[in-house]
Amino acid sequence: MSKQLRIAIQKSGRLSDKCRDLLAQAGITFEARTDRLIVRAKEQPIDLMLVRDDDIPGFVSNQVSQLGICGLNVLEEKLGRVSQGESDVQIIRSLGFGHCRLSLALPKTVSYEGLSTYSGKRIATSYPNILKRFLDDNGIKASVVQITGSVEVAPSIDVADAICDLVSTGATLESNGLRETTVLLESEAVLVRPRLQLSHDQEQLIARLMARFDGLGRAKNAKYIMMNAPKEAIYRISQLIPGMEKPTVMPLMYDDNKVAIHAVAKEYVFWETIEKLKEAGASSILVLPIEKIIE
Ligand code: PRT
Ligand code: ZN
Numbered sequence: 247m248s249k250q251l252r253i254a255i256q257k258s259g260r261l262s263d264k265c266r267d268l269l270a271q272a273g274i275t276f277e278a279r280t281d282r283l284i285v286r287a288k289e290q291p292i293d294l295m296l297v298r299d300d301d302i303p304g305f306v307s308n309q310v311s312q313l314g315i316c317g318l319n320v321l322e323e324k325l326g327r328v329s330q331g332e333s334d335v336q337i338i339r340s341l342g343f344g345h346c347r348l349s350l351a352l353p354k355t356v357s358y359e360g361l362s363t364y365s366g367k368r369i370a371t372s373y374p375n376i377l378k379r380f381l382d383d384n385g386i387k388a389s390v391v392q393i394t395g396s397v398e399v400a401p402s403i404d405v406a407d408a409i410c411d412l413v414s415t416g417a418t419l420e421s422n423g424l425r426e427t428t429v430l431l432e433s434e435a436v437l438v439r440p441r442l443q444l445s446h447d448q449e450q451l452i453a454r455l456m457a458r459f460d461g462l463g464r465a466k467n468a469k470y471i472m473m474n475a476p477k478e479a480i481y482r483i484s485q486l487i488p489g490m491e492k493p494t495v496m497p498l499m500y501d502d503n504k505v506a507i508h509a510v511a512k513e514y515v516f517w518e519t520i521e522k523l524k525e526a527g528a529s530s531i532l533v534l535p536i537e538k539i540i541e
Contacts (some may be wrong), residue, residue, distance in 0.1 A: 250291045252284075252311035257296035259389075259503040261435050264343045265315045269294075272458040292451065300324065302438075307335050309440050312448050313455075315341065319348050319412060319433040330439070331346040336441045338452075339459060341369040344435035348373055351424040353401050353408075358427045364388050364408060370400035371410035372468050373430075380430045421487045457540075464539040472532040475502050478526040486522050489513035508534065 256263040268278070276285045276294050285294045295305065299316045303324035306314040318329065318337075352358055355524045361384055370391045371377050377390055391406045398418050400406040402434030410430065413419060419426055437459075439452065468489075475483055484493050490537070496506045507528070515533055523531055 248445055250293055251295045251313065251448050251451045252295055254295040254297055254302045254305045254311035254314040254316075256299040256302070256316065259299060261299065261315065263343050264341075264435065268315075268341065268459070268462075271462050274453055274455075290451065291447070303328075303335060304309050306438050306440060307333070309442075309444075311440060311442050313452065314438050315435055316438070317344050317346070317433050318436050319346070319373065319376070319431060321430060321436060321438065323375050324376070327379075334441050335438050337436045337438050338456065339437040341435040341437055342434070342463075346412045346433050347429045348376060348410065348431040349413045349426045350408060350410050350430065351413075351419050351426045351429040354425045356407075356424050358425070361386055363427070367407040367412050368405075369408045369506065370397050370406035372397055373410060376430060377410045390404065398424060435464060458538075460541045461538040464512070464541070465536045468510055468512045468536045469515045470508070470534040470536050470537060471515065472506065472508050472530075472534070473523060473528040474530045475496060475507055475523075475526070475528045476503055477505055480505065480507065482526045483507060483523060483528055484509070486519060486526060487511045488515060488519060510539070512539075 253269070256262045274287050274290060274292055276287055281426070283296060285296065287294065295311050297305065297323055297336045299320050302316040303321050305311045307325060321328050321335070327333070328335055329337060343434055350364065352363065356363070364386050365388060368389045368391050369377060370393045372392070374392045381388055391400065393400060393405070397409050397411040399422060401424065402422065404488040409424065413426055416426060443449065471487060480495060484490060485508055487509050490509045493507050493509035496508070498504050498506055520531055520533070
């Protein structure tokens with residue numbers, strides 16, 4: 247049974263840097279630049295497969311790789327309703343980057359009167375499977391025109407009457423005179439693995455990686471807050487700090503009336519919170535980033 251764990255990520259594209267950063271933060275680093283398909287990690291029995299994002303679902307499904315990172319959009323296009331558990335591939339983490347949505351859009355000149363507006367229309371897309379499922383689910387009969395790139399220009403060159411494409415800011419639709427009407431799928435990058443049990447070593451490596459990802463996830467918005475405060479303000483202050491567990495309270499030298507308060511705030515600390523801390527009597531407030539939280 248194999249000891250080596252393969253992780254498939256996008257070779258070059260919107261997700262590549264974020265994937266490498268995430269792995270690096272989890273302590274797994276690879277040669278910075280390479281044209282090879284498989285790169286060995288420096289510290290662990292882990293190989294990185296650098297491939298097109300479209301190949302990642304299939305590689306994980308066939309267990310060519312035991313972990314993969316790709317957009318939910320690609321995953322559900324290639325393997326069906328994975329997020330509803332209908333696949334031999336399982337989503338084990340949503341990664342909080344690569345956010346976008348798969349949407350239907352019409353030329354602005356066409357008025358939208360509900361989903362039935364798409365009946366009988368030609369819809370251009372690179373996501374024919376998700377689109378067909380959506381149309382079937384909603385009882386809409388339309389023809390799906392499969393295009394691999396520049397979907398947004400299809401209506402203007404009369405290849406289609408409407409499109410179904412990824413949208414992030416909406417600028418591409420806007421500059422092509424299109425209006426988003428319906429979101430089919432909200433997507434972000436997800437970490438996937440085969441549903442079936444892997445070798446003991448591979449399962450152990452995955453568990454270790456997950457613990458590291460969770461430690462990073464917990465630390466994402468967390469801050470370490472330090473301040474001085476009058477003794478009588480301790481309770482008020484502990485209520486102001488978001489997501490705080492018990493603070494550490496320490497005496498201050500040469501000042502019996504004040505204490506030092508140290509605490510981990512597990513949620514985002516807004517400027518408003520700091521201002522309220524000051525109003526409650528806190529001074530010398532320091533807010534520091536936290537790299538990892540291991541519980
Ligand atoms: O070469 P390879 O096949 O690996 O890459 P690719 O060209 O197929 O994918 P890539 O790198 O463009 O995108 C990888 C993944 O990033 C996608 O599968 C999504 O999960 C995610 N993602 C996030 C996006 C966007 N945001 C996005 N905005 N993918 C594409 N777009 C495109 C969209 O297709 C449209 O053309 O950006 C345009 C719209 O953007 P806005 O901001 O104008 O709305
Ligand atoms: Zn692709």
